[in-house]
Amino acid sequence: MTQEEARQFADEWISAFNAHNLTAILEHYADELEFYxxxxLLLKFNESGCITSKRDLERYFGVGLRTYPDLHFTLHNVFVGINTLVIYYTSVNGRLASEVFHLNELGKAEKVFCHYAIDKTSPENN
Structure with missing residues (x-):
């Protein structure tokens, strides 16, 4: 994965969420996946914290968009690895977040690990 490909993925992913466009959001994910x-758990979607089907992922994102109608992400940085990227951004309620995406050969996320800061401190406040 090149830096340009990682940045394009991140920009399109952020834009899809900010537009609350569920179809565009789901275009970033493989049909078979693991999403942690x-x-x-917080939204009481399931008790495992893991989603393994795109259909369930669609339902989960729908719940999230309804729960947070003012959802807006702010991109801070993108990190690139081997078939992976990390998107570092401000998430709901000003909470810092990073997501690790492992992409398949089609450039779709097949494993995703979401992380959230313990406090809501934004990078601008550090």
Whole structure:
């Protein structure tokens, strides 16, 4: 994965969420996936914190968009690895977040690990 590909993925991912466009959001994910997030538990979507089907992921993101109607992400940085990228951004309620995406050969996320800061401190306040 090149830096340009990682940045394009991140920019399009952030834009899709900020537009609350569920179809565009889901275009970033493979049909078979593992998606881990503390918000899966917080939103009481399931008790494992893991989603393994794109259909469930669509339902989960729908719940999230309804729960946070003012959702807006702010991109801070993108880190690139081997078939992976990390998106570092400000998430809901000003909470810092980073997501690790492992992409398949089609450039779709097949494993995602979501992380959230313990406090809501934004990078501008450090």
């Amino acid at each position: 997030s503390p918000f899966v």
